[in-house]
Amino acid sequence: MKRREFIKDLTLGSFLLSSSSGFLFSQKTPDLALIQGESPTQITKEAISALGGIQKFVSKGDQVLVKPNIGWDRRPEQAACTNPKVVQAIVELCLEGGAKKVKVMDHSINPAQRTYVRSGIKEAAKKAGAQVPYPNKHRLRKTAIHGAQLNEWEVYTDFLQADKLINVPIAKTHSLTRLTLGMKNWLGAIGGNRNLLHQNINQAMIDLSEFFKPALTVLDAYRILIRNGPQGGRLSDTKLHKTVVAGVDYVAVDAMGATFFNIEPSQLPFLQMAHKKGLGEIRLNRLNIEKRKV
Amino acid sequence: MKKEKSKKYRLIQILRILFQLFFFFLFFYLLLKTRFPGGDYIGNVEIFFHFDPLLALTTLIAARALFLSFIFSAITLGVTLILGRVACGWACPLGAVHQFFSFLFKKTKLHRPKKSQTPKTVWKYYILVFILISAVFTVDLVGILDPLSFLTRSFTTGILPALSFLYSGMMDVLYQLKLYSLGDSLYQFFTSLDLNAVFLQGFFLALLLAGFVLLNLYKERFWCRYVCPLGALLALVSRWNILKLKIDPQKCIQCNLCTLHCETQATPFPEEHWKSSECVYCFTCSAICPTGAIQFPLKASPESVESIDLSRRKLIFTSLLGFLTFPLFRISPSTEKTSPKLIRPPGALPEKKFLQRCVKCGECMKVCPTNALQPVFSEAGPEGLWTPKLVPQIGYCEYYCSLCTQVCPTGAIQELSVEQKTEVKIGTAWVNKSRCIPYTLGTPCIVCEEHCPTSPKAIQLVKTEVKRPDGTVEVPVAPVIDTEQCTGCGICENKCPVVDEPAIYVTSIGEDRSEENQLLLDVIQPGKNIYK
Numbered sequence: 001m002k003r004r005e006f007i008k009d010l011t012l013g014s015f016l017l018s019s020s021s022g023f024l025f026s027q028k029t030p031d032l033a034l035i036q037g038e039s040p041t042q043i044t045k046e047a048i049s050a051l052g053g054i055q056k057f058v059s060k061g062d063q064v065l066v067k068p069n070i071g072w073d074r075r076p077e078q079a080a081c082t083n084p085k086v087v088q089a090i091v092e093l094c095l096e097g098g099a100k101k102v103k104v105m106d107h108s109i110n111p112a113q114r115t116y117v118r119s120g121i122k123e124a125a126k127k128a129g130a131q132v133p134y135p136n137k138h139r140l141r142k143t144a145i146h147g148a149q150l151n152e153w154e155v156y157t158d159f160l161q162a163d164k165l166i167n168v169p170i171a172k173t174h175s176l177t178r179l180t181l182g183m184k185n186w187l188g189a190i191g192g193n194r195n196l197l198h199q200n201i202n203q204a205m206i207d208l209s210e211f212f213k214p215a216l217t218v219l220d221a222y223r224i225l226i227r228n229g230p231q232g233g234r235l236s237d238t239k240l241h242k243t244v245v246a247g248v249d250y251v252a253v254d255a256m257g258a259t260f261f262n263i264e265p266s267q268l269p270f271l272q273m274a275h276k277k278g279l280g281e282i283r284l285n286r287l288n289i290e291k292r293k294v
Numbered sequence: 295m296k297k298e299k300s301k302k303y304r305l306i307q308i309l310r311i312l313f314q315l316f317f318f319f320l321f322f323y324l325l326l327k328t329r330f331p332g333g334d335y336i337g338n339v340e341i342f343f344h345f346d347p348l349l350a351l352t353t354l355i356a357a358r359a360l361f362l363s364f365i366f367s368a369i370t371l372g373v374t375l376i377l378g379r380v381a382c383g384w385a386c387p388l389g390a391v392h393q394f395f396s397f398l399f400k401k402t403k404l405h406r407p408k409k410s411q412t413p414k415t416v417w418k419y420y421i422l423v424f425i426l427i428s429a430v431f432t433v434d435l436v437g438i439l440d441p442l443s444f445l446t447r448s449f450t451t452g453i454l455p456a457l458s459f460l461y462s463g464m465m466d467v468l469y470q471l472k473l474y475s476l477g478d479s480l481y482q483f484f485t486s487l488d489l490n491a492v493f494l495q496g497f498f499l500a501l502l503l504a505g506f507v508l509l510n511l512y513k514e515r516f517w518c519r520y521v522c523p524l525g526a527l528l529a530l531v532s533r534w535n536i537l538k539l540k541i542d543p544q545k546c547i548q549c550n551l552c553t554l555h556c557e558t559q560a561t562p563f564p565e566e567h568w569k570s571s572e573c574v575y576c577f578t579c580s581a582i583c584p585t586g587a588i589q590f591p592l593k594a595s596p597e598s599v600e601s602i603d604l605s606r607r608k609l610i611f612t613s614l615l616g617f618l619t620f621p622l623f624r625i626s627p628s629t630e631k632t633s634p635k636l637i638r639p640p641g642a643l644p645e646k647k648f649l650q651r652c653v654k655c656g657e658c659m660k661v662c663p664t665n666a667l668q669p670v671f672s673e674a675g676p677e678g679l680w681t682p683k684l685v686p687q688i689g690y691c692e693y694y695c696s697l698c699t700q701v702c703p704t705g706a707i708q709e710l711s712v713e714q715k716t717e718v719k720i721g722t723a724w725v726n727k728s729r730c731i732p733y734t735l736g737t738p739c740i741v742c743e744e745h746c747p748t749s750p751k752a753i754q755l756v757k758t759e760v761k762r763p764d765g766t767v768e769v770p771v772a773p774v775i776d777t778e779q780c781t782g783c784g785i786c787e788n789k790c791p792v793v794d795e796p797a798i799y800v801t802s803i804g805e806d807r808s809e810e811n812q813l814l815l816d817v818i819q820p821g822k823n824i825y826k
Contacts, residue, residue, distance in 0.1 A: 073694055109745065109789075110692060111663050113488050117332050118694070134485045138469050138477060175755055175771070176740045195741045195791040199731065233749025 029056075030290035031281070032247040032256055037294040040222045040244070044089035047218065047246035050290045053097075057216045057248075058164055060098035065105070065162035066090055066130065067214075068121055069170050069185055072231050073110035076120045079223040079238040080231050082170045084124035086220045086244065090168060091128035102130040103158055106188040133158070140191040147207020149200050154191035159212065167214040167250065171221040171241075171257045173229030176201055179261060180230050181254040182217045183209040183270055202270040209250060210279060217253045219245040221260055251280025252287055259284070300586035307581040310383065314390040321387035325449055328660045328701055329488040334712045336700050340657050342387070343703030345370045346442050347531075348524040349653055352425060353704050356434035357650040361705050374528045378535035382518060382525050383557075383574030388441040389518055393557060393576070395507050396514035405511050407554050415519050415559050415572055419604055420612040422526035427616025432646075433623050433677050437654030441517070441524050444503070447656035447680060451493040451669055452500025454660075458489040490665040492688060495680075499669070515557045518574065529571035537575065538593045541565040545587035552579035552588060562588060626675030632811045633673040634801035637684040637782060640691060640718040641699035641708040644807045645674070651706035654680035658698035658707060664689030666784065667698060682707075684720065686784025686800050691720065693747035693783060721782025722804040722813065723752070723775050729797035736760040736768030742786035742798045743773055752780035753798075773798065777814060780804075 033050035035043040048054050058064055068082035076084055087104060094102045104125040108115040112134045116122040122132045135156055143155040159165065169185035176198055177184055184201075186208035187194055197204040221243040225232045232238055241260055247253045251274045255265035265271045265282040275282040321342055328339045343349055350364035370381050382389050399405035425436050437443040461484050468477035493499070509516035518525050539562055552562040560572035562579040580588035628636070632645065639658055642648050659667040659682055666689025669680040682698070684691060696715035699707045710718065723742075731739040743753040755771035762768055773786075775798075782800050790796035804813050 073692055111330075111488075113486065114330055114663055114692065114695075117330075133478070133482055136478060136481045136485075138465050138481060175743055176738060193791065193793070195789055198739050198741055198744075198791070199737050201738070228749045228751055230744060231747060231749075233747065237749055 028288070031249055031287040032245060032252055032289045034243060034245050034256060034289055034291045035294060036243045036292070038242065039294075040083050040085035040220070041089045042294055043222070043242070043244045044086045044218060044220075044246075045093060046292070046294050047244045048090070048093055048216070050292070051216075051246055051248070054093040055097050057166070058094050058097045058099050062094075062099045062163040063161065064094045064099045064102045064164045064166060065159055066094070066102060066125070066166045066168055067159070067185060067189060068104065068106060068168040068220075069180075069188065070106040070112070070115050070119050070121050071109045071188060073114045073118055074231065074233075075118055077223070077235060077238070078232050079170060079172065079225045081115065081119035081121065082168050083220045083222045084120035086218065086222065087121050087168055088124040088128045090166060090218060091125050091130040094166070095129050099164075102128075103162065104130045104132045105135060105156070105158060107135040107156065107191065107194075108188070135191075137191065145207050145211045147203070147211065149203035150197075150207040150211075156189055156191065159189045164215040165212055167212075167217040169217070169219055170224070171219055171260055172225035172232070173227060173261065175229070177205070177270060178263065178268055179254075179258055181257040182214075182219055182250050183254055183274065186212050202273055205270050206274050206277065206279070209274070210277075214250060215248070217247060217250040219253050219257050221245060221257060224260055226261065249280040249287075251275060251282060252284075255280075255282040255284060256289070297584050298586055299582070299584060300580055300588070303577050303580035303583075303586070303588070307577045310576060313384040314393065317385045318387045318390040321445070322449075325446065325454075325660065326487060328657060330661075330663050330695070330697065334694075334696070336661070336697055339661075340655075340701045340703045341366070342442055343653075343655065343657075345381075346440065346524060347371050348422075348425075348436060348440055348527050349442070349704065351527070352429045352434055352436040353651055353653075355426065356429040356432050356436075357647065357704075359651070359705070363703070363705075370528070371531055374531045374535070376535055377537050377575070378532040378570060379525065379528045379574045380537075381528060382522075383576045386441055386518075386524075388445040388522075389515070389574070391445070391507065392510055392515045392517050396510045396557065399511050400514065405514065407514065409550070409554060411559060411561065413513075413520060415569075416604055416608075417520045418522055418526040419529075420608060421521065422523040422530075423609060423612045424616045424619075425523050427613045428619040428623075431617065431620035432650050433619050434650050434652070435619070435623075435677065436523065437652065437680065439521060439523050440653060440655075441522055443653045443655040446660070447654060447669070448499055448503035450490070450656040450660040451496045452503060454489050455491045455493055455496050456500060458484065458491040462491075488663065490659065490662065490689075492665060493659070494668045494685070495671060499680075513559075515574075518557070519559050519572075525574075532571050535570065536592050537590055538570060539565065539568045539573065539579075540589045540591050542587045542589065545585040547585055547587075549584060551582055551584065555579065555582055623676040626672075628673060628675040628678065632802050632805075632808060634803065635683070635685075636670070636673040636678075637686070637721045637784070637800060637802050638805065638807065639667055639682055639684060639698045639707050640696065640715050640720050641702075641710045642682075642720075642807055643706060643708060644809070648706050648807075649674065649677050649681065651704045652678075652681045653704055653706070655703060656680070656682075657701040657703060658682045661697040661701045662689065663692050663695055663697070664788075666690055666788075684784060684800075686787035687796065688788075690785035690788040691781075691783040693781075693785075716781070719781050719804055719806045721784070721800045721802045722777055723780050723782065723784075723786050723798055723800045725773055725775060726795075726797045726799065727772075729792050729795065730772065731791065731797065732770040732772035733758065733760060733797075736762050736770050738770050739791065740771065740773070741789055741791055745785045745789045747783060747785060748779055748781060750776075750779065752776045753786060777804065 033047040072080040074080035174180040347367035758772040
């Protein structure tokens with residue numbers, strides 16, 4: 001066979017292969033999966049399977065740390081903490097996908113003994129087979145973050161030792177950052193005097209997100225907090241949105257989340273800054289998004 | 295004559311020890327359970343107090359209030375009436391502590407019992423009379439020396455915190471030794487116990503218990519002999535009981551061992567000097583008697599027993615002293631004006647009524663999930679010593695929690711549902727603009743607003759012009775307080791990043807329970823008060 005023919009065959013073959021694969025799997029893996037539906041469990045599982053299944057993110061024998069928002073002493077219907085069913089579904093998937101151990105934890109704001117219970121997350125995650133330890137101050141370690149604002153900071157070693165991090169924030173309003181989504185969720189992985197971070201919160205969020213770099217972000221927008229964030233209180237502060245967004249590009253996930261509050265992603269300084277830094281995409285029209293209702 | 299100890303009374307003694315262990319550990323278990331139960335309501339973890347007739351009586355006298363839960367104290371009274379002070383010897387957890395250490399000191403020869411029968415056991419009766427007379431004049435001092443209050447308070451504010459620091463130190467060692475998994479599981483276990491670790495005066499309150507324990511070196515069960523006002527009350531009731539000491543004169547060899555080793559100075563020998571009211575029925579005498587001469591037969595017919603020799607003169611003197619506490623204990627500015635730092639727990643009765651009921655037991659301080667409730671030293675005057683106050687710099691009032699209101703044994707903190715509690719205002723937050731970050735530096739902060747638990751938030755963020763040192767003007771948002779919406783929970787003060795002296799702080803003004811300590815004209819309206 002001549003070289004030219006070989007190349008021709010190769011191109012043709014690969015073209016045929018790729019188009020046939022497109023034929024078989026309808027399309028290539030999307031950047032974001034946005035799934036809506038009645039069951040938080042189902043839409044969560046559906047979103048991850050749309051991204052190619054949990055095995056794309058979790059390998060056999062991995063130690064996985066799932067990081068929900070368990071910050072507040074509030075019940076699930078108040079939408080201040082991540083929906084426990086979403087957390088449960090992710091833990092189940094991880095273990096089914098061969099993870100050796102799944103830990104679920106958060107450095108809560110109200111006492112963890114209360115928030116873990118009243119958020120419903122401890123029970124749900126344990127039922128799925130995860131360990132749900134209280135944040136242990138003896139496991140804090142001064143760690144080099146190498147960020148523009150945070151050079152070093154105390155981090156829970158649980159997050160450093162895990163093979164894979166899965167960020168599971170809930171979408172809420174916030175008076176300083178306007179919204180708290182995935183990137184702000186990392187404030188729950190660290191110790192130290194966190195309340196000082198608010199003086200340069202956007203940069204702090206970017207430094208931490210870049211440092212932790214989750215394997216997957218699953219944004220819980222089943223019930224979102226549209227008022228009085230980040231705690232809410234009344235049911236009227238929440239809105240049923242019945243959506244979950246999943247993606248590897250955590251900036252894109254947050255950008256998608258912003259639209260649920262009718263906010264243009266570029267209007268959020270932390271997204272704008274993250275995008276400029278090349279951490280992810282905020283122009284949603286450039287993204288391949290799989291939207292579905294189940 | 296055959297020398298043989300009584301096997302029967304040895305067994306009874308062992309049974310008594312088992313009872314004491316059971317009640318002590320029940321007490322300890324319930325105290326440990328006095329924490330967030332996983333739901334909104336906690337159950338009767340304070341049940342011990344309701345068996346205490348002294349608390350029932352003083353609450354009745356001082357507060358002129360019948361608190362229904364104290365119905366259980368009738369059982370204690372009934373048992374004492376029939377069987378004497380068995381409650382002291384068999385059930386009291388503080389009695390068990392003192393007996394244990396007395397035993398320990400005696401075994402280790404640190405304490406050698408002496409024959410002398412001084413000091414006299416009457417002191418505790420004077421203490422009782424003093425407490426009761428003070429109560430008549432609405433000064434409720436019972437909590438200082440009531441054994442259950444004393445023990446609960448000492449454990450809550452002293453022993454358990456010491457324990458938690460001990461484990462914290464141990465944990466450091468474990469992690470230094472790289473025993474991570476052991477350290478981790480221990481940490482998870484202790485964290486689940488939810489022990490509050492820091493208390494104002496905690497050191498001194500622990501020292502007080504230690505002091506009384508050490509006094510057992512001087513006399514066995516020193517507390518029970520000379521101090522305990524509950525013991526004194528039960529002694530007065532026990533005089534007609536049917537469980538009476540009887541020495542068999544045929545067997546008695548007059549060795550005096552029984553009187554020497556009597557835990558409470560009841561002088562079993564000679565029989566006619568035996569003080570039924572001092573006896574706590576530990577059965578040490580009957581078990582120790584080398585000839586088994588001492589029996590406790592049941593006798594329905596009342597016998598002439600040596601009555602408590604209260605001197606009339608001293609009784610009058612004590613009563614007079616009790617009368618004097620009333621004016622003396624009120625020489626305090628707190629009588630006229632509430633201290634800004636005296637933030638009472640939600641549901642606390644108006645101050646006067648509160649002081650008449652609070653028995654300073656520290657149950658509320660134990661159950662508080664954020665360690666916020668602390669023993670008062672001076673803010674509430676002498677009678678308010680060791681009553682609870684909220685110290686926002688240490689902890690805050692958790693919004694959806696009403697546990698302290700549920701565990702209060704006397705209703706000094708009125709029981710509230712979680713829903714009712716969220717409506718209660720215990721104080722008001724204020725911004726110190728000369729320390730607040732946005733107001734002084736012009737940089738963003740919002741931490742207080744973020745943590746404010748009410749909806750809508752009592753802290754609103756408003757754009758404010760701020761001059762920076764170089765003269766430039768910044769317009770950050772800065773916290774402004776909606777006084778009416780604020781519940782005074784103190785989380786803003788607790789979380790303020792200006793940690794040494796927070797730029798936002800809570801004072802007691804505006805507290806729902808007070809009619810005087812008010813600020814807003816339109817809030818003072820009839821029908822709003824839940825304490826009616």
